[in-house]
Amino acid sequence: MATEDIVLYHYFYSPYARRIVWYLALRGIPYSQCLQPPMMPRPDLARLGIAYRRIPILSIGRDVYLDTRLQLRKLEELPWPAPKLASSKGDEQALERLLESLAVDSGVFSTAAALLPTDLPLLQDPAFQKDRSDFTGVEFSAEGLQRARPELLREFAGMFELLETTLLADGRDWVLKTEGPGLADIEAVWPVHWMVGIPGALPVKQFSPAVYPKVYAWIKRFNDAVVAAKKNMAEPRTLSGEEAAELITKSAFHDAQGSVDAEDFVVEAQGLKNGDVVTVSPTDTGASKKDAGRLVSMDKNEVVFETKAEGGSVRVHAPRHGFRVRMRGTSAVL
Ligand SMILES: N[C@@H](CCC(=O)N[C@@H](CS)C(=O)NCC(=O)O)C(=O)O
Known part of the structure; x- marks a missing residue:
């Protein structure tokens, strides 16, 4: 191809x-x-x-x-x-699907989007605010987001906790103990990778590598693997x-x-x-x-x-x- x-x-x-x-x-x-x-x-x-x-x-x-x-x-x-990234085993495929559904359908993404710092230049642009109100069907309000922030942080911390204390708890490198990152890693990593990369989105004290060492190490491992893979292609x-x-x-x-x-x-x-x-x-x-x-x-x-x-x-x-x-x-x- x-x-x-x-x-x-x-x-x-x-x-x-x-x-x-x-x-x-x-x-x-x-x-x-x-x-x-x-x-x-x-x-x-x-x-x-x-x-x-x-x-x-x-x-x-x-x-x-x-x-x-x-x-x-x-x-x-x-x-x-290059080998496919999804598992061929039913129980592991179920985990891939459930992680996908967790991030997309159960609100992890929308929680993360609502945690974006409202002083980001794009979020201050009235045209962008209007565009996103049309996108979500909910009027954009910086004050509303600020008010909801404590609850949203509590929700989002749940994703970090789940990863730290279950999937990554035994010190594995990748979610399904594969040689390299698989589909399950993509399905689980993207919302946390996104938020960790935006200064001011998450309070440093409660979301530090000291609190979630395994999650941070895994995000870094994943990032390094993607950077290395990109070097190998045009x-x-x-x-x-x-x-x-x-x-x-x-x-x-x-x-x-x-x-x-x-x-x-x-x-x-x-x-x-x-x-x-x-x-x-x-x-x-x-x-x-x-x-x-x-x-x-x-x-x-x-x-x-x-x-x-x-x-x-x-x-x-x-x-x-x-x-x-x-x-x-x-x-x-x-
Ligand atoms: N369920 C969709 C969601 C895609 C989505 O929400 N993308 C965001 C960008 S990250 C978006 O389209 N935002 C509005 C826009 O860019 O017009 C998918 O998996 O592709």
Whole structure:
């Protein structure tokens, strides 16, 4: 597979994007990047006919994948020479999934986001505040965040404690006692790595390496492993929005076309079939940005729809977990 086949749309300080950047580095998978502004609008994604606003977005060939949970699964399927990062054992896979769910679904990320120091220049920008109010559906308020801070710190300390006293308690290097960092490490490390790297986010006294020595040593080990892995591969090529869209729309599809599962609950309830125009949107954050496209396939793992992009069309994949699919009409014009 050539370097050009994978494009990551992201911005550097996105902790979600790091999950993918780290994964690609640890497996030595070459990719290109298309750097995005930290807030809307994102015309580079509009070129692909995509309204989804969350970062990162990953394309492999002419397939575009939304949400890091689906992106990691797709990357894990790549038969790239470096070993895969997920475990092949059921109980360990369960732990990987539970760690993913802990960070993404159970509020660890949103707690961390609310702990960002409100004097960060970006957080002081009224345009950014308005953008994030639209993203979360909750009015941004620096005073509100300050008031909630003690409870939020208590919540976030729970993540440190869990890691220190259970997963890392026996002094292992990596969560699943692997030779190097695995998927379970990525799933567990990213929220704490993010917060530890932002001065002022966490009070030094209660969150010091003296209080959580194993967690801090593991974060450092993980960071060193990623830095070493990055040295072994070429820097990603940075593409403009035009270049990225051209590359993607001129590529072949990466995934074989699937079908619409007639017994799926949503398919049955809405009478969906291949070719219908559907809207697809996340159910948690960024829900106000709905995509529309022609339904290609839908099964228990993903919904795939085709959007009109500049210079062609692309197939967009969203995971079923955390996404809503609705019929927009059989004859609707895109
Ligand atoms: N569940 C999504 C969440 C992604 C997410 O919330 N990303 C943040 C950036 S770290 C975001 O999109 N923030 C709003 C924005 O950048 O527009 C995923 O796993 O990809």
